[in-house]
Amino acid sequence: MMEVEANTIEFLTRIRQKAPLIHNITNFVVMNSSANILLAIGASPVMAHCWAEVEEMASRASALVLNIGTIQEDWLESMIIAAITANSVGIPVILDPVGAGATKLRTEAIEKIMEDCSISVLRGNCSEILSLGSADIKTKGVDSSLSLSDRTVDAARQMAIDKKCVIAISGEEDCITDGNKVFRVRNGQPVMTRVTGIGCGLSAVTAAFCAVADNNLALATAAAFGYYGLCADLAVKTSDKPGSFEVAFIDQLYSTGSEEIEGQLKIEEV
Amino acid sequence: MMEVEANTIEFLTRIRQKAPLIHNITNFVVMNSSANILLAIGASPVMAHCWAEVEEMASRASALVLNIGTIQEDWLESMIIAAITANSVGIPVILDPVGAGATKLRTEAIEKIMEDCSISVLRGNCSEILSLGSADIKTKGVDSSLSLSDRTVDAARQMAIDKKCVIAISGEEDCITDGNKVFRVRNGQPVMTRVTGIGCGLSAVTAAFCAVADNNLALATAAAFGYYGLCADLAVKTSDKPGSFEVAFIDQLYSTGSEEIEGQLKIEEV
Amino acid sequence: MMEVEANTIEFLTRIRQKAPLIHNITNFVVMNSSANILLAIGASPVMAHCWAEVEEMASRASALVLNIGTIQEDWLESMIIAAITANSVGIPVILDPVGAGATKLRTEAIEKIMEDCSISVLRGNCSEILSLGSADIKTKGVDSSLSLSDRTVDAARQMAIDKKCVIAISGEEDCITDGNKVFRVRNGQPVMTRVTGIGCGLSAVTAAFCAVADNNLALATAAAFGYYGLCADLAVKTSDKPGSFEVAFIDQLYSTGSEEIEGQLKIEEV
Numbered sequence: 001m002m003e004v005e006a007n008t009i010e011f012l013t014r015i016r017q018k019a020p021l022i023h024n025i026t027n028f029v030v031m032n033s034s035a036n037i038l039l040a041i042g043a044s045p046v047m048a049h050c051w052a053e054v055e056e057m058a059s060r061a062s063a064l065v066l067n068i069g070t071i072q073e074d075w076l077e078s079m080i081i082a083a084i085t086a087n088s089v090g091i092p093v094i095l096d097p098v099g100a101g102a103t104k105l106r107t108e109a110i111e112k113i114m115e116d117c118s119i120s121v122l123r124g125n126c127s128e129i130l131s132l133g134s135a136d137i138k139t140k141g142v143d144s145s146l147s148l149s150d151r152t153v154d155a156a157r158q159m160a161i162d163k164k165c166v167i168a169i170s171g172e173e174d175c176i177t178d179g180n181k182v183f184r185v186r187n188g189q190p191v192m193t194r195v196t197g198i199g200c201g202l203s204a205v206t207a208a209f210c211a212v213a214d215n216n217l218a219l220a221t222a223a224a225f226g227y228y229g230l231c232a233d234l235a236v237k238t239s240d241k242p243g244s245f246e247v248a249f250i251d252q253l254y255s256t257g258s259e260e261i262e263g264q265l266k267i268e269e270v
Numbered sequence: 271m272m273e274v275e276a277n278t279i280e281f282l283t284r285i286r287q288k289a290p291l292i293h294n295i296t297n298f299v300v301m302n303s304s305a306n307i308l309l310a311i312g313a314s315p316v317m318a319h320c321w322a323e324v325e326e327m328a329s330r331a332s333a334l335v336l337n338i339g340t341i342q343e344d345w346l347e348s349m350i351i352a353a354i355t356a357n358s359v360g361i362p363v364i365l366d367p368v369g370a371g372a373t374k375l376r377t378e379a380i381e382k383i384m385e386d387c388s389i390s391v392l393r394g395n396c397s398e399i400l401s402l403g404s405a406d407i408k409t410k411g412v413d414s415s416l417s418l419s420d421r422t423v424d425a426a427r428q429m430a431i432d433k434k435c436v437i438a439i440s441g442e443e444d445c446i447t448d449g450n451k452v453f454r455v456r457n458g459q460p461v462m463t464r465v466t467g468i469g470c471g472l473s474a475v476t477a478a479f480c481a482v483a484d485n486n487l488a489l490a491t492a493a494a495f496g497y498y499g500l501c502a503d504l505a506v507k508t509s510d511k512p513g514s515f516e517v518a519f520i521d522q523l524y525s526t527g528s529e530e531i532e533g534q535l536k537i538e539e540v
Numbered sequence: 541m542m543e544v545e546a547n548t549i550e551f552l553t554r555i556r557q558k559a560p561l562i563h564n565i566t567n568f569v570v571m572n573s574s575a576n577i578l579l580a581i582g583a584s585p586v587m588a589h590c591w592a593e594v595e596e597m598a599s600r601a602s603a604l605v606l607n608i609g610t611i612q613e614d615w616l617e618s619m620i621i622a623a624i625t626a627n628s629v630g631i632p633v634i635l636d637p638v639g640a641g642a643t644k645l646r647t648e649a650i651e652k653i654m655e656d657c658s659i660s661v662l663r664g665n666c667s668e669i670l671s672l673g674s675a676d677i678k679t680k681g682v683d684s685s686l687s688l689s690d691r692t693v694d695a696a697r698q699m700a701i702d703k704k705c706v707i708a709i710s711g712e713e714d715c716i717t718d719g720n721k722v723f724r725v726r727n728g729q730p731v732m733t734r735v736t737g738i739g740c741g742l743s744a745v746t747a748a749f750c751a752v753a754d755n756n757l758a759l760a761t762a763a764a765f766g767y768y769g770l771c772a773d774l775a776v777k778t779s780d781k782p783g784s785f786e787v788a789f790i791d792q793l794y795s796t797g798s799e800e801i802e803g804q805l806k807i808e809e810v
Contacts, residue, residue, distance in 0.1 A: 029572050031340075032300065032467065036513075040464065047298065048340065048369075048373070050340075052342075052343070052374075053375040057373055069587070071590060072592075073590070102597070103593035103596040103597055104592075105590060194580065194794065195579065196579055196585070197572065241791035242576065243786070243788065243789065244791055247514050251509070254511050301568050301610075302573060306735060306782065306786075309734045317567070318643070320610075322612075322645045326643040517784050520783030525781055
């Protein structure tokens with residue numbers, strides 16, 4: 001068995017034993033699906049966004065997810081309070097820059113969060129992530145919106161060093177790097193792009209894996225990506241249509257264990 | 271047939287005939303699932319939270335649900351306006367104290383609502399409910415977070431008297447009491463805790479049963495709990511995994527009638 | 541093959557090829573389901589409501605959906621900014637008047653939007669739509685809450701002329717008119733009324749069809765209604781219970797193509 005498979009099984013076992021509390025400040029579209037995804041893998045989700053309670057909630061949690069889809073100004077303030085709290089108590093913060101690059105509000109929200117707080121993992125698709133890099137990085141990554149080219153991997157690695165966090169890019173092939181280690185993950189299915197909240201759900205699952213990973217954040221993120229993609233690989237055996245796929249995928253997140261994982265993770269450290 | 275079964279069938283029949291309008295001011299996570307749960311049993315859900323319309327909406331409704339998950343300050347004001355309206359027109363108010371005890375904002379929101387308005391049924395899990403009791407009650411209930419001990423039942427009964435409302439505690443075994451009568455309900459399945467919004471959906475279903483119960487609130491709440499748990503008991507025959515269980519559960523809420531109910535409700539009046 | 545079937549197939553083909561961006565400012569209850577419905581037919585949904593980004597988002601989109609369920613005052617401002625932008629860039633605006641007539645807030649919101657902006661299609665059920673007409677229209681339509689009487693069709697046609705937009709009334713039989721052409725659509729199933737967000741989802745699908753219809757808005761709306769209803773007709777063959785129906789319906793929206801459409805659309809131009 002690959003070492004990363006043993007790690008994945010170990011992280012998953014800890015999640016199911018400890019049911020870590022994952023505090024989500026996330027968008028309206030995916031609150032329900034992210035909660036169900038976290039419950040399915042064995043974590044305990046809580047959604048709380050009001051400035052008056054995010055400090056208390058984050059300080060009780062084992063990880064924090066910030067997701068800027070459907071952001072508005074008062075939520076940004078809450079995200080920053082929660083992230084500063086998370087930093088002070090030492091729990092991982094996963095940031096999902098939904099739609100970064102699409103509007104000024106979103107791009108600036110991400111920049112403000114990353115200025116004021118320390119982020120553990122930045123997870124998004126290629127265009128979202130690269131839109132947040134330096135001019136040099138945007139140029140490097142520009143040809144790479146679909147496939148994972150070497151130039152994109154280089155750009156991600158540079159960005160991880162610049163931003164001092166794990167960069168995790170979802171796509172047909174995923175790329176996870178802390179600037180030093182680089183993991184490529186090839187589990188996952190095309191139908192995932194036809195179900196809303198699947199990407200956001202991966203950010204939540206990444207938070208749960210990081211919550212139990214003793215600070216091995218790049219490894220935990222790669223494990224989360226591999227596990228999540230594998231559950232999709234198994235779910236398409238039931239259905240490759242989006243409605244019934246989503247149902248089967250939740251079932252797989254709940255039931256997939258060491259037996260299904262062994263030999264099936266397509267995670268490569270490069 | 272048990273008398274409570276005949277009552278349950280009668281309440282359900284009235285819901286399906288009259289389609290009572292249930293006004294929900296509820297959290298973002300469960301708005302969709304609560305609406306679907308209410309539609310499935312035959313009620314008419316409406317979600318409306320803006321202070322400018324809650325008075326009108328509550329005055330047209332047959333019951334009001336207040337649920338403080340994802341609460342923020344302006345929503346609390348709306349909840350109080352709606353509940354005062356509900357009190358004045360004489361419709362039942364079901365309060366779901368999601369996360370009470372977890373943050374000051376939530377605990378104080380519940381206290382404020384219960385000070386300013388008259389609540390018909392307070393429905394939550396054991397730790398939520400007991401966190402709202404007196405110091406004495408918290409002590410009484412402290413050993414009871416999992417099973418329904420006699421001490422918890424005593425604490426619930428005392429609380430019902432103190433708060434002048436039905437106390438309804440969900441758990442492996444449920445406890446419903448108005449301070450005088452006590453019902454224990456043993457329908458329901460463990461997988462319900464792995465699907466988000468199932469507890470909140472029970473608060474909504476309780477509202478629908480209370481809406482047609484001619485003020486027999488403890489009985490209507492016990493009937494709602496028994497029916498809801500029975501639908502879960504039937505749904506797990508299709509699947510005990512959370513994604514497909516949720517789908518089967520909605521189907522059962524829609525199709526379960528007198529034939530399935532007879533002899534299957536595990537409701538005991540003690 | 542009916543001409544309208546050829547048009548429907550053509551519109552659907554364009555949606556699947558171009559994946560038009562549909563900007564939704566919609567209610568909290570249906571954000572997830574509307575996004576999934578749009579993804580299933582091949583469109584690209586985005587939900588964005590903050591005043592600070594709606595201008596940018598609408599100007600990148602191919603159509604705009606405004607839906608006033610769960611409206612609050614600041615969202616109304618955003619809707620108007622977005623609609624003015626949509627008007628200036630020339631993309632269709634679909635308005636769903638959820639609960640119009642039920643509260644003053646909702647009725648006035650619709651009136652304000654229609655005063656300040658140009659609406660392409662107003663889609664709702666009979667009571668919602670007719671509540672927005674003149675006194676004369678309310679009288680004409682008053683007997684028609686269930687079946688589609690000639691009086692309702694006349695009222696809708698007059699309203700289309702008065703409001704300078706397509707009027708699209710959903711019901712057992714649907715009526716779509718631009719004041720000149722009138723389409724009646726008889727695809728669709730009763731169980732659709734037992735799943736939340738199905739009506740709102742049709743508004744979103746109408747937006748996607750209008751986005752690719754070169755300004756043939758009445759025809760595009762009729763095509764959207766026929767296609768949507770046909771997918772329901774096919775989904776009930778899998779299940780007529782609301783939980784599993786919803787799953788099957790999403791699958792059908794994804795997979796139904798020219799083969800299933802030919803000869804199956806019950807669209808009549810009168």
